[in-house]
Amino acid sequence: MLSIKRVFSFSYKRILYVLCFLMFCIIDQRTKTCSGLDGLSETFRDSMGIVMAVVIMSHYRIEEFRRRKFLYLLWLVVSIAGGAAAFIWGMDNRPFLNDWFVIIADIILWGVILLHTVTDVFVEKKYPEVNKGFAAIWLCMLLWMIFSRSSYIWPLCYLIMFGCFYLTDFTEEEKHELLHGGLEGIILAFILFQGFCCIFRPYDMDRYVGIHNNSNLNALFYLYVLAASLIKIVHTVAEKRPLWLKLFYCAVLGAALSYLFMAIGRTGWLVAIILCLLFLVWMKRVQLKSHLIRNGLMLVLCAVIAFPVCFSATRYLPPVFHHPVWFWGEWSEDKVHSWDEWDSPKYTDLDELFDTAIGRITDSIWNILEHSPFMIKADAAEADSVELEEIEAEESEETAAASEEVPAVLTVEEGMDSLLVRKNIYSYYISNLNMTGHPYEEQGFQLTPIYWIGHAHNIYLQYGTDFGIPVMIMFAVLIVWSIAAGFIRMKRKKITQSMAAQLFVIIPAIFGLLEYAWGTASLSITMLFFAWGSMIISDKNN
DSSP states (O other), X not given: OOOHHHHTOOOHHHHHHHHHHHHHHHHHHHHXXXXXXXXXXXXXXXXXXXXXXXXHHTTOOHHHHHHTHHHHHHHHHHHHHHHHHHHHHHHHHOSOHHHHHHHHHHHHHHHHHHHHHHIIIIISOOOOOBOHHHHHHHHHHHHHHHHSSOOOOHHHHHHHHHHHXXXXXXXXXXXXXXXXXXXXXXXXXXXXXXXXXXXXXXXXXXXXXXXSSSHHHHHHHXXXXXXXXXXXXXXXXXXXXXXXXXXXXXHHHHHHXXXXXXXXXXXXXXXXXXXXXXXXXXHHHHSSSOOHHHHHHHHHHHHHHHHXXXXXXXXXXXXXXXXXXXXXXXOOTTSOOTTSOTTOTTSOOHHHHHHHHHHHHHHHHHHHHHXXXXXXXXXXXXXXXXXHHHHHHHOOHHHHHHHHHSOOSSOTTGGXXXXXXXXXXXXXXXXXXXXXXXXXXXXXXXXXXXXXXXXOSSHHHHHHHXXXXXXXXXXXXXXXXXXXXHHHGGGSSOHHHHHHHHHHHHHHHHHTTTSOOXXXXXXXXXXXXXXXXXXXXXXXXX
């Protein structure tokens, strides 16, 4: 029997990494749901720099600071003087002082990290062995982003953050703790978020939005929870961990699948199926005998057992507490309020959930048959599950005025055909591709009189639009290279690390075919850059 010490083998660094990845999930949620009127969205976005600084500085030793104390004392003096001056200037010149304070903290912390990294790499020659080919493409992609016509500064921030992260010579133990701390942090965020939802977020939309205000964003978060639970199950089997631990991760798996179904996102469903199929392949790698059918039935059983519990908690617990919380843009008289009865027709019941899910599937089939047997459809999240009359009623006067000046590409009726919508979106963005990209102000078009298209609904096209065709190509090359490397690494020793790297690349790669998979400070892009670390840092024993 395994000892208690082995089961609860949490180091201080593991706890720190769990909290850091929990914070990444909170940042992802807050940047997508804050109003933008109080600077909180920007504050949480820029807080990612502080969290990344904590991750990297966890590797540092006090002795290293003592040996280089003159450098750090000099930076401390500059930081105190410069930070105080910047803060005083920001009081009169920055709209959001909370965000400005975080930016100042970022600059101070990253000054320390840059000094430490440069000294380690160029003076003491302490850095991990690098896969030069992959690293060169990654570096070229980020540099092209930085010098493109785009007005975004996040590529420069990511170059500094993850460049220093990749060049930090973490020990094998630290890498192990970081990986599992990350997985456990995502799972902890899921438990906390859903606990919040079961008190404050009534289920009053056919497509469940959970802790977000958009069903596709919600589904994307659940995909990361699903991936984390699948990886932990493979790890517990490979390491012969106790049965109760496997059952716990199976429960998380079942809950993630249940909430993914409730989000009713066909793109999310597609990615979930791919993740589960890859899980079966990885399980075959760690087990002596092939148990594909048994493991497949286990996935189905987890979802079947968890769904009634998840649906009941989501539907019937919020009415008990009756303190609904809305995020930016959500308030509506048609939503559940504290004075509504527990059986109000505003709530989504089981029959409505299944009717909507089945309706979207059959609608997809008929739409595909109507247009082409080789095309696949996915509705934009902004217009899903809302009646046309409701959309028209909620449109702002500014949008209506703008639509009179800019002619729409489609009529309102044509805009309900999602394949036609996607065709026009992709045609527009493909026709505007160039070598240097476009600022945000030059993007978008009026699709229908009531619907403005602001992004390409495709992460590859969006990167090509923002930063230029070379970035789109390099991004696709890195994605394909990473996924292919995952299959090669199946034959090697570090199963958990290799599986994690592959799944966390596949999620934005596949989801991003039909959606943007959402940019700076989002969990999807953060985990993608972490996964690329396993490709950039060469590990001969991996």
